[in-house]
Amino acid sequence: MNTLLIGRLNTHFLEKFGDRPLLVFSPGRINIIGEHTDYNNGFVFPAAIDKGIVAASQKSEVKVSKVIALDLNEAFEFSLQNIHPIKNGNWKNYVLGVIAEIQKTGRQLGNFNLIFGGDIPKGAGLSSSAALENSIVFSLNILFDLDLTKNEMIHISQLAEHNYVGVKCGIMDQYASMYGQKNKGMLLDCKTLVATQIPINFTNHELLLINTNVKHSLAESAYNNRREVCENVAALLNIDSLRDATEINLNSIRDQISEEDFQKPLYVIQENNRVQNAFQALKKGDIATLGNLIYESHHGLENQYMVSCDELNFLVNQAKKHPQVIGSRMMGGGFGGCTLNIIEKTFVHTFKEKMLEEFNKNFHTTCSFYTVELSEGTHVIQQ
Structure with missing residues (x-):
């Protein structure tokens, strides 16, 4: 895990908001084999990796929520009462999509501040989008005691991508990012969402x-x-x-x-x-x-x-x-x-x-x- 990134986020959050943040790491993923099978309810063989997204967050007393993309040096303020997709919103729509899907479950969110950064190489196909979605839903679940299960969280992440980003992705990326285990890959059945973890040690x-x-x-x-x-x-x-x-x-x-x-x-x-x-x-x-x-x-x-x-x-x-x-x-x-x-x-x-x-x-x-x-x-x- 990237200790430099964690340090930067911690420092930036303290300077910006004066609070010690909750820190959540959400990994990217590789897929050893099983490409374009997930949205066909098939089998995939992914694994979470040591590159990902770190989200620093805390509740806020002000009347708006604020999210900062540290690597892009972009900030975004919004009201929880007025959540909708933004044209050409890029990363903002991943955030808004997660919030919208949580709200659809009837759970109550309060205002919050969140800063995220990552070390997943851009355009590498390592699922930075799923890592971002998962980091946000996981953080909000803890901050506001939402009592969401991991399965509920990955479906919120997936629906955020469907409804706010416009990509009809399968469930593999979110599942692997949420459920990965150290030094293991998983045979995931995308129909039943049953995964069998297996140690991976290629030795030489x-x-x-x-x-x-x-x-x-x-x-x-x-x-x-x-x-x-x-x-x-x-x-x-x-x-x-x-x-x-x-x-x-x-x-x-x-x-x-x-x-x-x-x-x-x-x-x-x-x-x-x-x-x-x-x-x-x-x-x-x-x-x-x-x-x-x-x-x-x-x-x-x-x-x-x-x-x-x-x-x-x-x-x-x-x-x-x-x-x-x-x-x-x-x-x-x-x-x-x-x-x-x-x-x-x-x-x-x-x-x-x-x-x-x-x-x-x-x-x-x-x-x-x-x-x-x-x-x-x-x-x-x-x-």
């Missing part, structure tokens, strides 16, 4: 994220389009979601849909199977099989679901050239962001040098590297 390997530092503009419209295709195919199959589909089911309607619209749900069905196989491989300590499944996942994201991009494909193809990298794939919504790599610890330095050189040669820009540790979920660090 480690997780390395490589950020393309690009975000292609297709991302949001493409995400909504793919969700729509999946829902339409589920309706054709007369099932609630693709979670309940098999390849045999899907083949029965192949002549009713385009080839492109066939490949997308086929990817989802196959990815659900890969997630469960990856969990079994990890239980046995078989990281070679896990690595192969991760490569297969990327192939499906690139060629069937079509959410990858040249930069991501380049990084994965370069990784394949090195036997010390046992698995690599794009992670997150797609069209930019990071690849996740499982790599021999002794090869990390050499690999970084090679990737920097090759990436720069091909795209005339630089990529960034992050090593992450698996972290505890959203929790209080100072009360």
Whole structure:
């Protein structure tokens, strides 16, 4: 956890408001395998990480609430009696959305001051939005004794994103950020919200994220389009979601849909199977099989679901050239962001040098590297 960030928030809050704040840490997340399966009620394999959002908060006696985004040096005052989305509100809508969803439950909030900051790299696909939402709902739950369960809190976070930000996200990001356990990943069933935690110790390997530092503009419209295709195919199959589909089911309607619209749900069905196989491989300590499944996942994201991009494909193809990298794939919504790599610890330095050189040669820009540790979920660090 970032002690410098915690110190900055503590100091800033004391200077600004004169109170010792409640401090809450809410982590970002990685997803080892299981991409675009969560909103299809499928299986995912995420883990909370040691980078995240820290929120400093306290009740206020004045008639408005104030939230400060420390990293952006932006402040926002509002009345709890007049909560609504703001056009081009960016981070403010995440805050307002959480407040609105709490108010819908009939619980009473009082005015508060809150300052947040984070160390999640921007645009890396590590779910800074879910970390922010969770940090706010978790803080307000404590400040105002709202008696919300963790499950209620993650649904408030998810609905805030749906209704105030306009992104119809699944539940994985909020769940992983809230329920993460140190040095563990989780097999999460997004239909039942039952998760099985499993220790992750790669021994001689480690997780390395490589950020393309690009975000292609297709991302949001493409995400909504793919969700729509999946829902339409589920309706054709007369099932609630693709979670309940098999390849045999899907083949029965192949002549009713385009080839492109066939490949997308086929990817989802196959990815659900890969997630469960990856969990079994990890239980046995078989990281070679896990690595192969991760490569297969990327192939499906690139060629069937079509959410990858040249930069991501380049990084994965370069990784394949090195036997010390046992698995690599794009992670997150797609069209930019990071690849996740499982790599021999002794090869990390050499690999970084090679990737920097090759990436720069091909795209005339630089990529960034992050090593992450698996972290505890959203929790209080100072009360």
